[in-house]
Amino acid sequence: MYTLSVTSRYRACVGEAHWSAVKTILKYLKRTKDMFLIYGGGEFILEDYSNASFQSNDDDAKSQSNFVFKLYDGVVAWKSSKKATTADSIAEAEYIAALEEVKEAV
16 A cells, blocks of 8 residues: 555656556556455454654655554555645654544544
8 A cells, every 4th residue: 555655656757667666566466366355253353553654755755644444353444645734743743644544433
């Protein structure tokens, strides 16, 4: 998911390295097309994880945030995105990431 997010930033100005990355992603998807997840059994456990990086993008100092929800040890929802605004601190970047996670949960 992170790889797709990063490579999609360069859609308007694609270079050889970008095409190589996209080809690698497509090969991976083709190789794993018959893999699947099985949910169920055991105790109902919903887990969530979120993370934010503060001004990690070298191009424009924007933050990247990620979250994932797991049910029965299988991923059921996730997101990785570059923020439209620039956070002033790591605490603000983490707060923005947590807010997006709560929106998805609701």
